[in-house]
Every structure is written in C-alpha cells, then in structure tokens.
Amino acid sequence: MQQAxxxxxxxxxxxxxxxQSILVQAQPDGSSHVRAEQDLTAYACRMTDRLLHWxxxxxxxxxxxxxxxxxxxxxxxxxxxxFAQTLEHARRIGQALVDxxxxxxxxxxxxxxxxxxxxxLAMACLYAGVPYCSVSTPxxxxxxxxAKLRHVVETLTPGLIFxxxxxxxxxxxxxxxxxxxxxxxxxASDNALPHTRFAELLATEATAAVDAAMQATxxxxxxxxxxxxxSTKLPKAVINTHRMWCANQQQIAQTMPDMVKGPPVLxxxxxxxxxxxxxxxxxxxxxxxxxxxxxxxxxxxxxxxxTLRNLREIxxxxxxxVPTGFEYIAxxxxxxxxxxxxxxxxxxxxxxxxxxxxxxVWDSLHRVQEQEFGERIVMSTGLGMxxxxxxxxxxxxxxxxxxxxxxxxxxxxxxxxxxxGKLEVRYRGPNVTPGYWRAPEATAEAFDDQGFFRTGDxxxxxxxxxxxxxxxxxxxxxxxxxxxxxxFVNVGPLRARxxxxxxxxxxxxxxxxxxxxxxxxxxxxxxxxxALSGLEAGAxxxxxxxxxxxxxxxxxxxxxxxxxxTGSATRIARAVASTRAPSLDLGEVTDxxxxxxRAVLSHRADVVLGLYEETLAHILKxxxx
Numbered sequence: 001m002q003q004a005x006x007x008x009x010x011x012x013x014x015x016x017x018x019x020q021s022i023l024v025q026a027q028p029d030g031s032s033h034v035r036a037e038q039d040l041t042a043y044a045c046r047m048t049d050r051l052l053h054w055x056x057x058x059x060x061x062x063x064x065x066x067x068x069x070x071x072x073x074x075x076x077x078x079x080x081x082x083f084a085q086t087l088e089h090a091r092r093i094g095q096a097l098v099d100x101x102x103x104x105x106x107x108x109x110x111x112x113x114x115x116x117x118x119x120x121l122a123m124a125c126l127y128a129g130v131p132y133c134s135v136s137t138p139x140x141x142x143x144x145x146x147a148k149l150r151h152v153v154e155t156l157t158p159g160l161i162f163x164x165x166x167x168x169x170x171x172x173x174x175x176x177x178x179x180x181x182x183x184x185x186x187x188a189s190d191n192a193l194p195h196t197r198f199a200e201l202l203a204t205e206a207t208a209a210v211d212a213a214m215q216a217t218x219x220x221x222x223x224x225x226x227x228x229x230x231s232t233k234l235p236k237a238v239i240n241t242h243r244m245w246c247a248n249q250q251q252i253a254q255t256m257p258d259m260v261k262g263p264p265v266l267x268x269x270x271x272x273x274x275x276x277x278x279x280x281x282x283x284x285x286x287x288x289x290x291x292x293x294x295x296x297x298x299x300x301x302x303x304x305x306x307t308l309r310n311l312r313e314i315x316x317x318x319x320x321x322v323p324t325g326f327e328y329i330a331x332x333x334x335x336x337x338x339x340x341x342x343x344x345x346x347x348x349x350x351x352x353x354x355x356x357x358x359x360x361v362w363d364s365l366h367r368v369q370e371q372e373f374g375e376r377i378v379m380s381t382g383l384g385m386x387x388x389x390x391x392x393x394x395x396x397x398x399x400x401x402x403x404x405x406x407x408x409x410x411x412x413x414x415x416x417x418x419x420x421g422k423l424e425v426r427y428r429g430p431n432v433t434p435g436y437w438r439a440p441e442a443t444a445e446a447f448d449d450q451g452f453f454r455t456g457d458x459x460x461x462x463x464x465x466x467x468x469x470x471x472x473x474x475x476x477x478x479x480x481x482x483x484x485x486x487x488f489v490n491v492g493p494l495r496a497r498x499x500x501x502x503x504x505x506x507x508x509x510x511x512x513x514x515x516x517x518x519x520x521x522x523x524x525x526x527x528x529x530x531a532l533s534g535l536e537a538g539a540x541x542x543x544x545x546x547x548x549x550x551x552x553x554x555x556x557x558x559x560x561x562x563x564x565x566t567g568s569a570t571r572i573a574r575a576v577a578s579t580r581a582p583s584l585d586l587g588e589v590t591d592x593x594x595x596x597x598r599a600v601l602s603h604r605a606d607v608v609l610g611l612y613e614e615t616l617a618h619i620l621k622x623x624x625x
C-alpha cells in the first residue's frame with residue numbers, strides 16, 4: 001500500500017503578530033462587542049512631537065526622498081530631506097501661514113501629486129496648527145467641469161491654495177479660487193493667475209510666533225481634512241485630529257511590531273489625498289523615524305516601469321500596494337533577478353488594500369519568494385477607512401486567505417450589529433473621526449446611539465468556534481441587492497468568486513440585477529488581457545476585450561461558475577466585458593484603483609439596460625442550462 005505523501009507546512013519569514021487573543025461580549029440587542037485583549041499603550045499627543053523628537057535625536061536621517069526631475073522630463077538621482085531640514089522647513093513655511101492668519105475656518109488646500117514641496121507644506125501646516133487638505137489630482141487634471149474640486153473649495157473655504165505647477169493647475173485654480181484666497185505656485189509663467197512663489201514661503205524667517213502656534217495645538221487640533229471618494233453623492237470632508245493619527249500609529253505598532261523595529265523604509269506611490277498613503281504610510285515614517293521614497297510610478301502598463309526601477313534600487317522594510325500593483329510586480333519578478341533580490345532582501349511584510357488580491361497572484365509571489373530565499377513573505381491585509389485613520393483590523397497569523405481581515409487593533413472596540421441578515425462592523429475608539437466638517441446631519445447619521453461609527457462593511461467569523469482567528473470580509477451592505485424574486489444577492493463574496501475564477505485576466509467586476517430576475521456582470525479586464533488577446537501593444541481596449549481569446553476565457557469562467565452556482569443569487573446569467581476603464585473623474589474608481597460599484601451602476605445605466613434588453617454586442621451567457 002502506497003504511503004500518502006506528507007506535505008510540510010510553508011515556511012514564512014519570521015513576523016511577530018502583536019494581537020493574539022480577543023474578547024467577545026454578547027449584547028442584549030443581539031450585537032456583539034469585540035476588542036483586543038491587549039490594551040492600547042501611551043501614544044504621542046501630537047504628530048509634531050514626533051517630528052521634534054527625530055529632528056533632535058536623528059537629525060541627519062532622511063525623512064523623505066524623491067528623484068530629481070531632469071531637463072528632458074526624466075528622473076535622476078534621489079534628493080533627500082532630513083528630519084532636521086523638515087523641521088526647519090516646517091517652521092519657515094509655518095511662519096508664513098501664521099502671518100496669513102490661516103485656521104480651520106481658512107485652511108490650506110494642496111493641489112499636487114506626491115512631492116517634496118507637498119510634504120513640506122503639510123508638515124508646516126501641522127506645526128502651525130493649520131488644517132490642510134490634499135485633493136485628488138483628477139479633480140483638477142481630469143475633470144472638465146471641476147464640480148468636485150469646487151465642492152471641496154466651497155466646503156472648506158480655504159485661505160490658501162497651493163498647486164505645484166501653474167502650467168497644469170492654473171485653469172482649475174482659476175475656476176474655483178474664492179475671493180481673498182492666496183494662490184501659491186512652485187513654478188509659473190508670467191500669464192498665470194496672480195500668485196506667490198513657494199520659494200517665498202520657504203524663505204520666511206521663523207519667529208517665536210510659529211513656535212507658540214505649535215505649542216497651542218493639542219490632541220483635538222484638526223490636522224487635515226480627507227475627502228471620501230464619493231459615489232452618487234458629493235464627497236464628505238472627514239475631520240482628522242492629532243489624537244486620531246497618533247493613536248492609530250500606536251495601534252499599528254502594537255499590532256504589527258516588526259514593522260517598526262528599526263526605522264521603516266517605504267517605497268510608496270499611494271496618493272496622499274487618501275488615508276492609506278497620506279495617514280498610514282507617511283505616518284509610519286514620521287512616527288517611527290523612517291524614510292519614505294516617493295515612487296512616481298503607478299500600477300499601470302506605463303507607470304509600472306518607474307516603480308520597478310525604484311524597487312530595484314531601494315529595498316523597503318515593508319511594502320504596500322494595491323492588488324493591481326502586486327500583479328505587475330509578481331509578473332516582473334518571474335524574470336527579473338535584480339528586482340527579486342532587492343525587493344525581497346529585507347522586506348518583513350507585504351500589505352495590500354483597496355480590493356481583493358487574486359489567489360494566482362498570491363501564489364506567484366509566494367513561488368518566487370520560496371525559489372529566491374526558501375521562505376514566503378507574509379501577505380498581510382486588514383480593514384480600515386478614512387474615518388478610522390485608517391487601520392481598524394489587522395491579520396494576526398501568517399496563513400492568510402483571500403478575504404481575511406484579522407482582529408481589531410488595541411484600543412478600538414468593534415460592534416458587530418445585525419443588519420439585513422449580515423453583521424455590520426462598527427468602530428468606537430481614539431482613532432475614529434469626530435465627524436464630517438460642516439455636515440452635522442451626515443455626522444449624526446454616521447454614528448449609532450452608542451457612539452459607534454457605522455462602516456457599512458459586513459463581516460463574518462473565520463471560525464465560529466475560535467474567534468481568535470479573526471474576521472473575514474462579507475461585502476458592503478449597501479452593495480447587496482434583491483432580485484425581482486425577492487432573493488438577496490450577496491455582492492462581495494460573489495464578486496470575489498468571479499475575480500478568482502477569472503484570474504489573472506479579470507481585474508474587477510460590477511454586479512447587476514436590482515429588481516431583475518437574473519444576476520448580470522460588467523467585467524473589467526486586467527492588463528494581462530493584452531497578452532491573452534495576441535494583439536500588439538497599442539491595441540484599443542475594445543479590440544482587446546472583444547478578441548476571440550479573451551471572450552473565450554470569459555465564457556469559460558461563466559460556464560465554470562454556473563456549474564457551482566446554488567441558485568439565482570449565485571449564478572451569473574449574463575455578462576459583458578467593459579471596453580472602457582472605470583472613470584476617476586466620475587468616481588467609478590479611486591486613485592488607489594478600488595472600484596465603486598454604485599458609481600459604475602449609476603453612470604452606466606445604459607450598459608445595464610442593454611445587458612438585459614440584449615441590445616449590446618458580445619453579451620455572454622453560460623452554456624449550462
């Protein structure tokens with residue numbers, strides 16, 4: 001009799017998980033309260049205290065770096081700004097802000113990609129106690145009506161608007177700048193809007209007044225406004241305070257202690273108008289004395305080249321990206337020895353957020369890691385949002401599965417509230433926003449009668465018998481819908497199943513079927529579809545997605561899903577491949593690449609109608625009856 005082969009468990013690069021056990025308390029109303037058994041320890045009162053600390057103890061340590069822009073538009077060597085230099089810049093620019101009598105009622109708006117001047121102005125705002133708002137660049141550079149940018153300006157009533165380059169931003173600034181608001185440009189031509197040069201702010205002599213302004217700040221002082229992405233409604237301005245930011249950095253440190261043992265080194269493209277890049281990642285370096293290398297690449301067919309170049313040169317200690325970015329990196333590492341050696345040299349953990357990571361991408365990364373070093377790097381994730389600074393849950397074990405979220409960070413209390421047959425996760429803790437700026441009704445609606453913030457995210461236990469294994473994602477409650485038969489469609493899990501079945505060629509899916517008899521799908525192809533199509537680079541999205549090989553792949557996916565469907569709510573009865581990417585301008589996708597189901601359905605109502613009335617070309621249906 002042949003003995004069954006015993007497969008050894010995978011070996012992971014050592015990583016300490018700080019929260020191993022949680023407490024769950026059932027409540028009389030049917031909900032449960034959940035928290036980490038580990039208490040939150042002391043944290044800084046202000047993020048500026050951490051800047052002062054590092055400027056004194058490691059003054060020459062680089063805080064932030066960016067490649068120099070050459071005359072031909074390419075990038076060259078790295079330019080570094082140390083913690084001591086950051087403090088000096090913050091005091092000088094901060095003095096200019098104090099001189100202009102800026103405040104929460106007249107804050108700073110920043111229209112710029114991630115760059116050194118953007119970072120220094122943000123640090124100056126922190127130091128001077130003036131809130132700032134980094135605005136999504138598509139609001140200025142992609143939008144044609146500037147509606148969302150105008151909404152941001154009208155909501156905040158800024159006293160100063162900074163834009164990095166007048167040649168690109170002047171038109172947007174002219175369209176929205178209010179009377180009496182100062183305009184600051186780094187570079188500008190003579191015909192630009194009347195303005196102040198950024199260099200003039202930097203040349204301001206700091207006085208005792210700016211130091212007094214800093215000393216007047218405290219835990220409740222507003223640091224910034226971060227706007228929600230918005231779907232069918234205009235974005236809301238989330239209030240962020242020093243307490244929120246500092247508490248969350250301490251929560252992250254206690255949950256993932258290895259991430260901050262020694263100064264963290266990040267190579268990061270994530271935009272600072274989002275809480276992932278602007279709070280979590282910048283915060284890691286600022287709070288723990290690390291360095292952020294600004295990656296001017298993007299997870300796109302063109303932009304990924306710069307990201308790969310940077311990762312070949314700089315070895316991060318922790319690496320953050322969205323699933324699309326990891327997909328490109330996994331493919332490149334298969335044949336790029338220098339990339340493998342540099343990226344995997346000292347990284348302690350990979351972390352993704354924004355969407356589901358397809359299992360084949362996950363498997364590819366682990367395969368390359370094992371071949372290179374004989375061990376896997378933990379691919380971590382969690383759950384968070386703008387309103388929680390952002391981190392709320394983190395994975396607490398190496399054997400992560402797609403959809404796992406983990407356990408709450410110390411000091412944050414979860415409430416698992418029954419809503420429409422699901423468990424909505426709600427937050428209460430020091431890292432949670434006090435509300436939305438100048439929106440009392442929206443703020444009141446966001447919290448329940450016990451003071452828990454309503455996230456709209458549904459979760460379920462990974463193992464009902466062992467809560468310490470943590471929670472799993474169960475979709476967005478607002479995304480779920482009923483068919484005409486009254487059957488609920490659980491969007492999150494079904495969407496994840498389609499992406500997994502179609503990997504690596506399906507980037508994302510938007511499900512349709514509200515008040516219809518069948519579930520349908522609008523499928524967004526991944527960059528890998530070009531190779532599958534057999535077409536040359538430069539082919540249009542329509543040519544790629546309507547090619548015979550891509551259509552056949554999607555047909556195979558539909559057939560396979562139909563075989564495992566358990567009823568009308570889990571069966572994709574019709575699908576169409578989208579021939580245009582989701583729009584940033586319309587809020588269909590965020591800067592990070594996560595798709596907004598409601599926005600897509602709202603702006604593509606004609607596609608949904610055509611899918612069911614069968615007026616669209618290339619509608620696919622499963623062959624199985």
